[in-house]
Amino acid sequence: MYILGISAYYHDSAAALIRNGEIIAAAQEERFTRIKGDKSFPNHAISYCLEEAKLNIEDIDHIVFYENNLSKFQRIIVTHHNNVPKGIISFIVSISKWLTNDLWLDQKIQKELGKKTSKVIMYDHHLSHAGSAFYPSPFSKAAILTIDGVGEWATTTYGIGHNNKINIMKCINFPNSIGLLYSAFTQYLGFRINFDEYKVMGLAPYGKPKYSSLIKKELVTIYDDGSIKLNLKYFNYTRGISTINKNFEKLFGKKKRQPDSKITTKDMDIASSIQDVLNEIVLKLANTVYDETKCDNLVLAGGVALNVVTIGYLKRHSKFKNIFVQPASGDAGGALGCALSYYYDALDNKRIVNKQDSMKGSLLGPSINDHDDLIDEQLTLMGAKYKYYEEKTLIKKIVQELAKGKVIGIARGKMEYGPRALGNRSIIADPRIIDMQSTINLKIKYRESFRPFAPIVLLEDSKKYFDINDESPYMLSTYYIKKELQIPIKKNVKGLDLLKEKKSPIPAVTHVDYSSRVQTVDKYRNPFIYNLLKEFKSKTDCSVLVNTSFNVRGEPIVCNEIDAYNCFMNTEMDCVVIGNRFFEKENNKKV
Amino acid sequence: MVDTYINLKNRKNLKKEVINNYIFGIFFGFSIILIFSFNFFYNKFSFVSLLYILLVFYGIFCVLLATINPKFKILKKLRISTTRVFNILGICCLDIVLLCIYYIVVVPIGLIFKEKKEVTNSSFTTFETSYNKTLPKYRYLKLLSLFSKDYFYMIPLLIILIIISILVFVLTSSIFTPLIYTMF
Ligand SMILES: [Fe+2]
Numbered sequence: 001m002y003i004l005g006i007s008a009y010y011h012d013s014a015a016a017l018i019r020n021g022e023i024i025a026a027a028q029e030e031r032f033t034r035i036k037g038d039k040s041f042p043n044h045a046i047s048y049c050l051e052e053a054k055l056n057i058e059d060i061d062h063i064v065f066y067e068n069n070l071s072k073f074q075r076i077i078v079t080h081h082n083n084v085p086k087g088i089i090s091f092i093v094s095i096s097k098w099l100t101n102d103l104w105l106d107q108k109i110q111k112e113l114g115k116k117t118s119k120v121i122m123y124d125h126h127l128s129h130a131g132s133a134f135y136p137s138p139f140s141k142a143a144i145l146t147i148d149g150v151g152e153w154a155t156t157t158y159g160i161g162h163n164n165k166i167n168i169m170k171c172i173n174f175p176n177s178i179g180l181l182y183s184a185f186t187q188y189l190g191f192r193i194n195f196d197e198y199k200v201m202g203l204a205p206y207g208k209p210k211y212s213s214l215i216k217k218e219l220v221t222i223y224d225d226g227s228i229k230l231n232l233k234y235f236n237y238t239r240g241i242s243t244i245n246k247n248f249e250k251l252f253g254k255k256k257r258q259p260d261s262k263i264t265t266k267d268m269d270i271a272s273s274i275q276d277v278l279n280e281i282v283l284k285l286a287n288t289v290y291d292e293t294k295c296d297n298l299v300l301a302g303g304v305a306l307n308v309v310t311i312g313y314l315k316r317h318s319k320f321k322n323i324f325v326q327p328a329s330g331d332a333g334g335a336l337g338c339a340l341s342y343y344y345d346a347l348d349n350k351r352i353v354n355k356q357d358s359m360k361g362s363l364l365g366p367s368i369n370d371h372d373d374l375i376d377e378q379l380t381l382m383g384a385k386y387k388y389y390e391e392k393t394l395i396k397k398i399v400q401e402l403a404k405g406k407v408i409g410i411a412r413g414k415m416e417y418g419p420r421a422l423g424n425r426s427i428i429a430d431p432r433i434i435d436m437q438s439t440i441n442l443k444i445k446y447r448e449s450f451r452p453f454a455p456i457v458l459l460e461d462s463k464k465y466f467d468i469n470d471e472s473p474y475m476l477s478t479y480y481i482k483k484e485l486q487i488p489i490k491k492n493v494k495g496l497d498l499l500k501e502k503k504s505p506i507p508a509v510t511h512v513d514y515s516s517r518v519q520t521v522d523k524y525r526n527p528f529i530y531n532l533l534k535e536f537k538s539k540t541d542c543s544v545l546v547n548t549s550f551n552v553r554g555e556p557i558v559c560n561e562i563d564a565y566n567c568f569m570n571t572e573m574d575c576v577v578i579g580n581r582f583f584e585k586e587n588n589k590k591v
Numbered sequence: 592m593v594d595t596y597i598n599l600k601n602r603k604n605l606k607k608e609v610i611n612n613y614i615f616g617i618f619f620g621f622s623i624i625l626i627f628s629f630n631f632f633y634n635k636f637s638f639v640s641l642l643y644i645l646l647v648f649y650g651i652f653c654v655l656l657a658t659i660n661p662k663f664k665i666l667k668k669l670r671i672s673t674t675r676v677f678n679i680l681g682i683c684c685l686d687i688v689l690l691c692i693y694y695i696v697v698v699p700i701g702l703i704f705k706e707k708k709e710v711t712n713s714s715f716t717t718f719e720t721s722y723n724k725t726l727p728k729y730r731y732l733k734l735l736s737l738f739s740k741d742y743f744y745m746i747p748l749l750i751i752l753i754i755i756s757i758l759v760f761v762l763t764s765s766i767f768t769p770l771i772y773t774m775f
Contacts (some may be wrong), residue, residue, distance in 0.1 A: 043596075043600060044597055045666065046596060047595050047600075048595040050595070050596045051595055051596075056596070057596055068721035068722060070721070070730070070733055070734055070737060071731050071737065073734070073737060074734075074737050074742070077738075077745060077748070077749070078742055080697060080701070080770070081701040081704065081705070082699030082705060083701070083708055084697060084698045084702055084705070085698050085701075085702075088690070088694075089649045091689065091697065092686050092689045092693070093691050094691060095752070096682060096685050096686055096689060099685065099752065099755055099759050100682070100759055103730070103756055104730075104760065105620055112601075114600075121722075121723070122721075124720045124721045124722040124723045125721075126718075127722060128721055152721045153719075153721075154718060157718055159718070164702045168718040168720070169717075169718065170714065170716065170718060171716060171717075171718040172715060172716075173714075173716055176714050179603065191595055222710075223712055223714065224712065224713075225712075225713050227713045227714040227715045228714060229714050347721070358634040361657065365592055411774035436623035446774060469749075470662060517754075553742070556720060
C-alpha cells in the first residue's frame with residue numbers, strides 16, 4: 001500500500017511517500033525550485049517521490065494532507081468573534097482569502113494532482129507532528145510532545161503512543177502558543193519569523209537572562225504543569241498582520257531592531273531571556289508529560305523541537321531516559337507525519353519497530369550518483385574540470401586537502417530531509433583552525449555570523465570531546481565540550497568578539513558558552529562520512545570535522561550536481577566532491 | 592514509465608493554457624465588442640464614446656489573436672492581466688461586503704457571546720482531532736456540524752459566508768469569469 005503525504009501552502013512545502021509503513025522518499029519543495037521556504041504546491045517533490053518508487057500518481061492508494069482546512073477556518077472565525085470590535089482588517093484579509101481559496105483546499109489539491117487520483121484526506125496538524133515523531137522512533141511505547149506555532153486549534157499537545165496507536169490526551173489551544181511567543185521575539189530582534197528562529201537561539205549564549213522575570217511577569221503566565229497563557233495586550237497576531245505591537249516595544253523600552261543593524265548587548269540579553277523562559281516552559285511540560293504517562297521514552301516534533309538548545313536542556317534535566325526528535329520537525333515533516341499517522345492510526349496497520357529508528361538517517365531525498373553519463377556531459381558543457389576517484393582514494397584525497405586547511409563541499413548520495421545537512425550536502429573543514437568560522441562565513445556564505453558551526457564526530461569518539469551520553473545522528477541537540485578541554489576566556493573580551501577567542505581545541509565548532517550542536521556519525525547511517533572521519537583521525541588524531549549546510553546565504557541547500565557545481569563556482573570554496581568526482585578551484589576558474 | 596509526473600503535468604498545463612487563451616480571446620473579445628458597440632450607438636456621442644471605441648478595438652484584437660493562433664504570448668499576457676484586473680475588482684467588492692458583515696453580524700454577536708476569561712491554574716484542555724470520520728461528507732454540512740456544538744451562535748454568519756463562498760466559487764472557477772464580470 002502506497003501513501004503520499006503532502007504539506008503545503010503555509011511555509012516549507014514537502015512531500016513524502018511510504019510503502020506499507022516504510023519510508024521510501026521524502027523531500028522539501030524548496031530544494032527543487034531553489035526558493036527558500038517555498039510554500040507552493042510541492043509538484044517537484046511529489047514527482048521525485050513517484051520516480052523513486054517508479055509509480056504513477058494514479059497508483060497511490062491514499063493521499064493525505066497534513067492539516068484540516070475547515071477546523072482552521074473555525075478557529076479564525078471564533079478568534080475574530082472574541083476580538084471584537086478590534087480586528088476588522090485582519091477579518092477582511094483572512095476571510096476573503098478563505099472564501100476565495102482555502103475553503104476549497106482539498107479540491108485545489110485534487111485539481112493539482114489530477115482527476116484520476118484517490119481522494120485527498122485532510123488530516124490533523126498536530127496528529128501529523130505526533131506521527132512524524134512517534135512512528136519512526138525506536139520505541140514501541142513513548143510519550144509524545146508536539147509544540148509549534150499553531151495548527152488548527154492546538155499549539156501544544158501531549159499524549160502517548162503505543163505500538164501503532166497514538167492517543168493525544170491534552171492540548172493547549174490558540175491563542176496561547178509557545179511557538180508564537182518565540183516568534184514574537186524573533187520579530188522583535190529584527191529577524192524573520194519562520195526562518196530565523198535559530199538566530200535568536202544562537203544569540204542567546206552571548207547575553208544574560210536579565211529579562212526572564214519581566215517576560216514571565218508581563219508576557220506569559222507559566223502554570224505549574226507547563227501550560228501557558230499569553231497576555232494578549234502585547235501581541236497582535238490574533239487581530240493583525242504583525243506578531244507584536246507597540247506595548248511589546250514599550251515593555252522592553254526600545255523599538256524593534258532593524259534587520260542588518262548592529263546587535264546590542266540588550267538584544268543579546270533579550271535573546272538569552274526568551275531562551276531561558278522557553279527552556280523552563282518545555283521542561284515543566286516534559287515533567288507533566290512524564291508524570292501523566294509514566295513512560296521513559298519521549299518523542300518530540302513541531303517547530304519548537306528544532307530548538308537544539310532546549311532539546312539539550314531537556315536531555316540534561318528532564319526525567320525521561322530516552323529522547324527522540326523528528327529530524328524534520330517543522331511543518332515540512334508534517335508531510336511524512338500525516339502519511340505515517342494515516343497508515344498506522346487511521347487504517348490500523350501493524351507497526352514493526354526499528355531499533356535504530358526508521359528515518360534511514362533522514363537521507364530520503366534525490367540521489368547524486370557516483371557515475372552518470374548525462375550529468376558528466378552537462379558538467380563538461382559547463383566547463384567543469386574534474387577527476388574520478390574510487391571511494392577509498394577519494395577519501396584519502398579529501399583528507400589530504402582538509403589537513404591543508406582547505407574548505408570542501410560534499411554533495412554525494414541522497415539528500416537530507418529536514419533543515420539540517422547531515423553530511424551528504426555539507427561543507428566540511430578542519431575545526432582546529434581558529435579562524436575557520438569566519439573564513440567559511442566570509443568566503444562561502446557571504447555573511448558575518450555570530451554562530452559557530454556544528455561538529456560531526458565519530459560516534460565512538462564523541463565522549464572524548466563532549467559531555468554526551470547518547471547518540472545524536474540528526475544534530476538536534478546541544479552538548480557541552482568536556483570540562484578538561486574548555487579553555488577559559490579572557491575577561492576583557494565582550495560581545496561578538498567572544499566567538500573569535502580560542503575556547504577549546506576545536507574552536508570553529510565551540511559556542512561562547514562551550515556548547516556545540518553535535519552530530520555523531522556511525523557506519524550504518526552514513527558509511528562514507530564515517531570512513532572519512534576515520535581517515536581524518538588517523539592522519540591528524542582529531543575525529544571531529546566542521547559540518548555546515550552546502551548553500552550560500554538566502555538559498556536553500558543544494559539538491560543536484562548542477563546546483564552543487566554552481567555553488568562551488570560562485571563562492572571561494574577550495575574543492576568540491578560531487579558523487580565520486582573531485583573538483584579543485586585551481587582548475588575551475590571563472591572565465 | 593514513460594515520463595515523470597512533473598513533465599506530464601507541465602505538458603497538460605500548457606495544453607490547458609492554450610485552450611483558455613482561445614476561449615478568452617473569442618468569448619471575452621466578442622462580448623466586449625457587443626456590449627460597447629451597443630453602448631456606442633445607443634448613447635449620444637461624447638468623450639466616453641472614445642473609450643467605447645477603444646474597448647471595441649481591444650475586443651476585435653483579442654478575437655483576431657485567438658483565431659489566428661491561440662499560442663500567441665501576447666494573448667496569454669492579455670488574458671492574465673485582464674483576469675487580474677477583474678480579480679482585483681472582485682476582491683474589492685468582496686471586501687466591502689465583508690466590512691458590512693463584520694459590523695452588522697460579527698461585532699454584535701461577538702459582544703454578546705464573548706468567551707469569558709476564567710481564573711484557572713492550567714490552560715490544558717482535552718484534545719479533539721479535526722480528522723473525524725463521523726462528520727458529514729459534504730463540505731458545508733461538515734462546517735455547520737463543526738460549529739453546532741460550541742459555537743451555534745455563529746451559524747447565521749456561517750450561512751451568510753457559505754452563500755458568498757458559493758457565489759465566489761461560481762464566479763472564479765469558470766473560465767467565463769471575464770464574461771460574467773462584463774455582464775455586470
Ligand atoms: Fe506545525
